[in-house]
Every structure is written in structure tokens, then in C-alpha cells.
Amino acid sequence: MKKTVLISAVSAILLHCTAWAQTTVTVDYDNYSTPAAMQLRRTLAEMQSSGMPYSIAMTVNGDPCTVMGFAWFTNPGTKNGEVQIVAKENAVPADFDNPDMSFPAAVQQVNGLNYSIEKNKLSGIESNIKVDYLSHKAKAAGLTPATTYSYRVGSADGWSEIGTFTTASADKNAGYSFIYITDTQAQNDEMFNVSQKTVHAARKLVPEAAFILCNGDLVETSGSNNSEWEYEQWFSTMQDIWLNTPLVVTMGNHDISGNRNFAYHFNNDNSYNENAEVPTDMDGTVFSFVRGDVLYLVMSYENWNKPGYLDSLGKWMRSQVGAHKDVKWKIASFHKNMFTGSRSHQDDADGKAVRAAMLPLFSELGINMAFQGHDHIYEVIGPVNNTTKTLASNGVEEVLTVGEPGARENMTGREGGVFNTAAGTLYFLNNSAGKKKYEPRTEEEMIASYSKHEIENYWGLFSGKFGQTGEPTFSRVDVTPESFTVSTYTVDDNGNPTLFDSFKVINNPDGAGIADVAAETTADIRWDAAGYIRISNIAPESVDVYDIEGRNVCHTQSAIIPTDNYTIGLYIVKASAQNKTYTGKILIK
The missing domain is CATH 2.60.40.3080 (Immunoglobulin-like)
Structure with missing residues (x-):
């Protein structure tokens, strides 16, 4: 039995085409087993047309009460896209015949992206072939606060599935929740399966999440021959989530590439690069937004050794804090750690240099909490007095002693706690959402490495739980005007979450409700x-x-x-x- 089929889009890659084309080939099913032939027929029937959008991301870009960013890819040759929006939940395609709003996309040709590498393990696809795309970015503005919208992206050549989002409330006292993940970092099907299970478990547990904070290293392969296939998998294995939950994305070191895949995929605020004395090498990697009573500062330390960059970043931070003097909370998000306890990165020169430049600034600006990435380990550090690099006084209470210190899963033997960040910054890393893990150091190892990290009593900064479970993790963060409650879950092979640790962060300048650690923990x-x-x-x-x-x-x-x-x-x-x-x-x- 022979069947003539039209090959386009991804199938063109199978034919090693460097430009998108349509090719007619004949498949002789008699040469294949019945299951293989039937699977091929099913795959061909499910293939999207060449005009369909893919790799769709919705991002916080400006005021989350009134603005939303969108980005997606299409094959070259498709019409310029747009985002269509209707002010209703559970919309159907007919609702977009006359959408309430539409916003045109800025379109950019993206040529010669390296599609895959050998470690992606893609049988039948040659490594290092080059593929062309169109990048579309649109920004919806003039939205109504606390309103649920449905949307779709695309053009007459093809429309995406319908997604939904809800704008933030204008009431700064309105509580909300978000999901924090980091280092999904995958490069083959097995690794992406781990990451997608983690993120799906998170979204199932927190379906109302206002956004997902993703702290970098989305993919594994960086550099000149990085892998666009990895980005395709990052989107396709979790596209149902990205369609319905806005992203706040921080760039990691594994997201760096000469072809700028990361920047093409996310429509982030780029005002820093447009105005900074020393811009970053990748657009959209330094930005801020305010939600409720919180100023979020999303930053990149990847250019830490670029002359003048950290000074330029510091000026930007001062300007953002100065423009929002009325907020109670100031939260930083970045990939590479300022403090960490892993054997892999505690001694890194970039961490030491960033601390020297940024700790005085964190102290000056009163940064309450820092969400970190990079080190694939669980660690609750501080609150740290950023001047003395010691635990801040009046900072820690209600930490439970749950076992002897030294166990890989819990090196301190502690969990939980209430942390007052009025006099210091709590540095937090929730391990990683992917398969890759690092190992915790012992107190003796930290002491032995003092000449490299130059922090006296580094071990003493680990006020809460610290260790390695070996399982992927995510955190639910519940925000109120009074506190951040952070609950971290491990995810098993079946995608089931289990609570690993939970703590509360407060910001009480008078120290109310917090015992003095120096007096109470001898x-x-x-x-x-x-x-x-x-x-x-x-x-x-x-x-x-x-x-x-x-x-x-x-x-x-x-x-x-x-x-x-x-x-x-x-x-x-x-x-x-x-x-x-x-x-x-x-x-x-």
C-alpha cells in the first residue's frame, strides 16, 4: 500500500532542508510494520499546517493590571501576526469573529538557528542543520484590572488554541499566589519528561497562579551551536500551561547563545537595554514590575565581568526603587547565586565578584528576598545582613529541629521558620525543576574553602532547611501585604507532589513577633x-x-x-x- 503525502514544517527538517518548503514524497507502508505504519499515518494526520503559531509565551511586560506581552514563532512566509482578545472566560473560536481588542505583532526574521545537536538524541535528524523562523511579538495594553480575558495569536494563515489570563487587581492589598521554578534545563526527551511533570504538578496544585517565576536555564545547550529543538520541546511539552499562565522569565547561563534564541521567544520589557549605560548582551533580561505591594526586580548577572555593567545595573535598581517608594516589599530574582552551599558553585569567582558589587546595594535598597537559580540544591539562607555577611538580628524564629545535621536531604536538620527581612535579605533556592542535581557541602568543607569565598561562618547563614532530595521541585508562593508564605514540593516519577518544606517571610521593622536570634539560639x-x-x-x-x-x-x-x-x-x-x-x-x- 503506497500513500502520497505532503511534507512541510517539521517534516522538512527530516529532509535536511535549510529553508521551509513543501515536498511531496511517497511512503510505501508495505516496507514498515503495521504498528509503525499506523503510527506514521496518525502523526501525519495530526501535523499542523505551515501557517500555525507555535512556541507561544505570555509574559508580564509592564503593569500587570493593564498590560500583557505575547510572543510566538511561525514558519517563514506566514502573514504578520496579531493577538486577538475577548473579555470573557472559556471563549470559543466564534467569539473572535469580532474580537474586543486586537494588537499587531512586530515580526522579525530569524535565520539560521541551529536546530539540534547530537546530545538531543534525535534519531533520523541530522545534527547542526540550520532552520529559519519568524518571531512575532505583540503587547496588549489598555486592559481592565481584575478581569479575565481569552485570547489567541496568529493570522489568517493559522490561529493558535485559545488561552486565558486574568489581569492583576488594582487593590494593592489583594493577595495572590505564584509558582516559582528554576533550571528546567533539559536536552533530551527523558529530561523534558521530568521537567514537564514538575511544572504540570505545580499548575495542578496552584491553578490560580498569577504568574510562573522561572529563574533561568530553561534549556541545557548554550553557545554558538545551541539547540532550537530544546526550546521547541520546552514550549510543546508545557504549551497548555504557557497558554494560560503568564511567565516571568530570568535568563540563565545555559540560555546564552550567539543567535539569541532566548530573546526571540519572550516579549519582556526591554527598557533597561534601551536606556542603560551598559546594556546586557541579551534583550529583555533586566526588567521590573509592581504587583500589589511588591516591587519585583528581575536581573541578569551573566554580564558580571563586562566593564561597568554591575554599576549600570545598580543605577537601574536605585531608579526602580526610587520610583516605587511606597511599596512594602522589594523582591529580587536572578539566576546565578549570590549565596549558596553547593560543592559546584560556592567558590565561583563570579559569585564573589557579584557579592562585592551588589551586597552594599541590597543593604542600601532594603531588598527583602532574593529568588535564585543555578545551583540545583535546596537552601534557605539568612536573612543576611548584607554589610557584615552574617545573620541579621531579630531575623529568625520558629525554625523546627527535625533531625541530626549532616543528612544529604537536610544538612542542617531544620525546616520551616518565620524570617523577618526588615534588617536583611533572605536568599532562597528551591533546588531545580529538572533532572540535574548538585550536592551540598558540609560545614567543614565550607570552612576549608574560606580563601575562595571569603565568608566567615558561611555555614551559620543556613538558618533553615538545606540539602538535596534528588527529586525535581517547585514552590507555591502565597503573597499578602503581611507576608510571603513559601511552600516547596518534590515531585515523584508519577507526577505526584509532596510537601518538602514551608516557611514564612515577614517585613516588620520593629521586630514584632520575632525573637532575637543572637540571644535565643546559643x-x-x-x-x-x-x-x-x-x-x-x-x-x-x-x-x-x-x-x-x-x-x-x-x-x-x-x-x-x-x-x-x-x-x-x-x-x-x-x-x-x-x-x-x-x-x-x-x-x-
């Missing part, structure tokens, strides 16, 4: 797997243990307390010595 109070509460660093004169109901279940003078008869749960331990009282919370499992 006693080390822990519960170990052998079944004992152990108190060290002091000689207790009196010890009381209370259960979650406030009942006193033990009174003793011993520093070692057996817990054989205790039920599983949370306990408060108060130890007195030399007219001081030390309090700890333990979780008996």
Missing part, C-alpha cells in the same frame, strides 16, 4: 533518631517539655531526655541556665 535543642531530646552548648538547670496543647509532659534537669513514651508530634522545649531561658521546637516522628 542553646542547641534537637531530637535525634535514637529517640532522645538533646540539649547542648549550655548546662541546663531546669528543662520543661510541652506538647502542642501546652501540657507540661516533662520536668527535669537533664540535657538528655528519652522520648519513648511521647506521641508523634510537635513539642516545645524550654531550658534555663544562668538566669536565661532558651526555647526550641522539635518534631518527634
